Amino acid sequence: MxxxxxxxxxxxxxxxxxxxxxxxxxxxxxxxxxxxxxxxxxxxxxxxxxxxxxxxxxxxxxxxxxxxxxxxxxxxxxxxxxxxxxxxQRLWAGLTQLRTTESLLAVAPAKDAVQAAGAAVRLFEELGDTRRWADGLTLLGHAYEASGDAEQAHACWDRATGLYETPNETVPRARQRTSPLEPGAAGA
Missing domain, CATH: 1.25.40.10 (Tetratricopeptide repeat domain)
Known part of the structure; x- marks a missing residue:
């Protein structure tokens, strides 16, 4: 510096x-x-x-x-x-929504976290970023679970599992060094 x-x-x-x-x-x-x-x-x-x-x-x-x-x-x-x-900057917006979800789950009503995670999931789906889409669905599942909606939570987790198991040819496999919530992570 x-x-x-x-x-x-x-x-x-x-x-x-x-x-x-x-x-x-x-x-x-x-x-x-x-x-x-x-x-x-x-x-x-x-x-x-x-x-x-x-x-x-x-x-x-x-x-x-x-x-x-x-x-x-x-x-x-x-x-x-x-x-x-x-x-x-849609990628950064989605990542910000995921971080917002995490903090909302710590201090706010779960419905607020559901909204933030849902916004991130929609962005990542539109961007075609399969791994981050799955990350978002996983977090959305936690938000649904916190709100008492176990059925929606499990649906999100099942969908996320399917996405994680789907190969994404655009994601370089050698770049798994950074947090999945950072733009430098694989697929950024």
């Missing part, structure tokens, strides 16, 4: 902060990850960077949710979603 700071590359610095935040969360240091993501958000916001600001907000939400701060995560996700939709 010092190279970006020395060169005065604020956007490069913010991009590095987002990546470091993501890594810290995966290394079980989400509080520090949130701090770095907050710095990136400030930089991108001051530079008027819509999609990049959305990405920083997304990873800020991931960090906040990892610390149990689901309400604050939902605030960041709501702003990120509007930025991704405005930029036509």
């Amino acid at each position: 010092s190279h970006c700071q020395v060169q005065g590359d604020r956007l490069g610095e913010a991009a590095v902060l987002v990546e470091r935040s993501r890594l810290l969360v995966s290394d079980r240091a989400p509080q520090r990850g949130a701090e770095l993501a907050e710095r990136a958000v400030r930089i991108f916001r001051s530079a008027g960077q819509g999609h990049r600001l959305g990405t920083a907000l997304y990873f800020l939400a991931v960090a906040r949710a990892s610390t149990g701060g689901h309400e604050k995560a939902l605030e960041a996700l709501e702003e990120a979603l509007s930025l991704f939709e405005a930029a036509g």
Whole structure:
């Protein structure tokens, strides 16, 4: 990061902060990850960077949710979603809806989580992203289960199982290193 700071590359610095935040969360240091993501958000916001600001907000939400701060995560996700939709970033919008579902399941009525997961499922189906579609159906099943609708939950899980078992030729099999809820994951 010092190279970006020395060169005065604020956007490069913010991009590095987002990546470091993501890594810290995966290394079980989400509080520090949130701090770095907050710095990136400030930089991108001051530079008027819509999609990049959305990405920083997304990873800020991931960090906040990892610390149990689901309400604050939902605030960041709501702003990120509007930025991704405005930029036509449907993949990011779907991923944001999945993260929203996770946080809603922690703090809100299950019907809200069902709506968010349903929106993600529709997006991934339209995009033809079979694996993420299955991920969305799995999470939608959990939302239905939390709402007391076991029949719908099992229907979602059965459909997800079928999708996971269906080969998707467009998904490179060697890229299974990142979380399934991150754009860098297989199929992105």
